[in-house]
Amino acid sequence: MLKDWVSAELEKNSYRLTPQREAVVDVLIANADGHLSAEEVFMHTKKLHAEIGLATIYRNLELLESLGIIHRFEYGDGQSRYEIRLGDEEEHYHHHLICRKCGSIGEFKSDLLETIEKRIAEETGFEVTDHCLRFFGVCASCLKQQDLDN
């Protein structure tokens, strides 16, 4: 179970599993595909732990990211978004489709980057450890809407 892994990971690094920390993790697990902003994590977490402060959210997000438990993304709207990691295979081949019309974030899986990463290492000597691939465009439902409007 995802949460056991997170608990173990925290324990392994001798970080305490406080109620606040647990609530943040629960929210991130419940929104595994939600790409939540810090503010949104805050909102959701308050439902589980009413007295929590925003600074605690940020501190825990930073901690979880440094442990590799969550991933931080930026979509160019001036705030970071957070997502729990699902394991390397899942993770590495999982890219985002960002709709410029409605802002929705879809997903797409592909392992084609493997090839590029090998070529990068061979041709430039750069050792790739991670990547971020985002596609921008118009999602299927906005395209449908556009057709209806015409």
Add this chain to the structure above:
Amino acid sequence: MLKDWVSAELEKNSYRLTPQREAVVDVLIANADGHLSAEEVFMHTKKLHAEIGLATIYRNLELLESLGIIHRFEYGDGQSRYEIRLGDEEEHYHHHLICRKCGSIGEFKSDLLETIEKRIAEETGFEVTDHCLRFFGVCASCLKQQDLDN
């Protein structure tokens, strides 16, 4: 020449080529691969036009981006970086290699994404208009340095 194209593009949209605007463009052209932050553009521009204000930098960067003359990137360090566009073919296949050790930003060209973009359209109905692909890792010179340290 790149600058003539920019001038023409501004004129076409009836924007004035003020000395400040020209200085910003000159800086971006002189640093075509520099991935400058707004602050860095400001610093460089002040050498050409000492009395310029930061707000003018931001306003012009926004304008140039909206005209498709420059590109805005985010590398996850909390600030945007700007780069002049070099033309579509050049542009579309040009990805970034970001070193986690020294922060340097290298480049790599590949058209392999074409294949993925076709599959996305076929399999999800999402229409891709643009993408952003960044590789994180350790650059060749930091790897060499690591070897020397051991």
Add this chain to the structure above:
DNA sequence: GTTAATGCAAAACATTTGCATGATA
């Protein structure tokens, strides 16, 4: 009982905006 974690408020930071002034076509 130590030490780490929290909440609050203040600070820091990048970016945006209001507005009066100045420059451009």
Add this chain to the structure above:
DNA sequence: TATCATGCAAATGTTTTGCATTAAC
């Protein structure tokens, strides 16, 4: 001259930090 662009300062929004208090191990 009418409009657009600028500079400055103030406002904004997100994220970070200081510090006294509290809670976990």
